[in-house]
Amino acid sequence: MCIFWPPRLVLAMLMPILVTSEYEYVSWKDLGDSYGKSPQCVDIPEDLRLCYTVGYHRMLLPNLLEHETMAEVKQQAGSWVPLVHKRCHSGTQVFLCSLFAPVCLDRPIYPCRNLCESVRDSCTPIMEAFGFPWPEMLNCSKFPQDDMCIAANVTDVAQSPGNSPTCPPCDNEMSTEVILEHLCASEFAIRTKIKEAKIENVDKKLILQKKRKQMKPGSLKKEELRKLVLYLKNGANCPCQQLENLRSNYLIMGRKVGKRYLLTGIHKWDKSSKEVKKALKRLQSQKCPIYETSFK
Structure with a gap:
């Protein structure tokens, strides 16, 4: 049995499905030492930005990715916030939060394989544009096909780049939070002008001013x-x-991938660029998510 999980889930609507299911599941309390620390139901904190607005307010810890502390969940989940903001698939947040912040029930409910595959196929081009592969920890073959799980809704669609032809690094909202996210996801950032932009095979090559x-x-x-x-x-x-x-x-941001440097973000910088300056100032004091460990 698959559960079609709308973004704003009313948990009471889900409970009858779980109770009347023909499938038998081992409860979280019965997992014992095979899982490690006994799962607890905790509030989703406001600074867990990936999942705070997912539609429910309590989560199980450890989660389905075996993160045992909230600090670890926040550090790893923070890496995925920019992908949700890119709107590559309407089910991205639900899929990720079902693993990072599983809903607080008596048994684990995993995402269905079709939801994973749908999000993966829509979002991988966005991730690759920033130099990140689809990680092994989200290998879709790990998730169930026919057991009770959170499925892709028939209304879940790819939102970008299918609906927007803009290159992902160029589709940047001029807000402090979004600019800071791009800075964190980038290995370096410089201020300069572009001398020339030319096509090279399927890519665009940027020659910078000295x-x-x-x-x-x-x-x-x-x-x-x-x-x-x-x-x-x-x-x-x-x-x-x-x-x-x-x-x-x-403000040009980038990452080294192989022997090349990829553009990961570009924001116009002039006297009115207050949001850019705020983001750079916050970068000095804010701890960024560790992308290298999240996307393995």
Whole structure:
């Protein structure tokens, strides 16, 4: 039996389905030492941004990804917030939160394989544009096909890039939170102008002006900065409004993937760029999620 889980779930509506199910499940309390620490029902904290608005307010800890503390859940879940904001699939938040913050019931309810596959197929192009693969920990073959599980709703659809041709790194909302998310997901950030943008195979190649100021140096060395050329992955034919005016200053973010540097974000920077400046200031004091461990 599959459960079609709307974004704003009323838990009482779900309970009769669970109680009358023909399937037999081992309860969380009976999992014992095979699971580790005994699961507890706790409130979803407001700063667990990935799941605070998912539609229910209590979660089981440890979760279905074997995170035993709330601090670990927050650190790992924070890496996925930008993907939800990209709206690549309407079921992305429900799928991720069913694992990071499983609903507080007497038994674990996993996402169905079809929900995983639907989200994966819609969101992988977005993740790859930022240099991240679909992680092994979310391998869809691990999830059930015909047991009780959280299924993809018939109304769940891919929202981007299918509905928006804009290149993912260019589709940036000018808010402090979103800019900070992109800064955290990037290995480095610089302020510069773009000399030239040209197509190379299926990508777009960005040649930068010589004057470059590091805003988040990361592991980028001076020699690498001097020779830096960025690529907009699969960006040959998708619009990027920021590249239409090469005379402007930009906050340009990137990651090294293999032997190339990928563009992960680009924001116009001028005297009115208050949100950019706020994000950079907060970056100095805020601890970013660790993307390298989340996307393995």
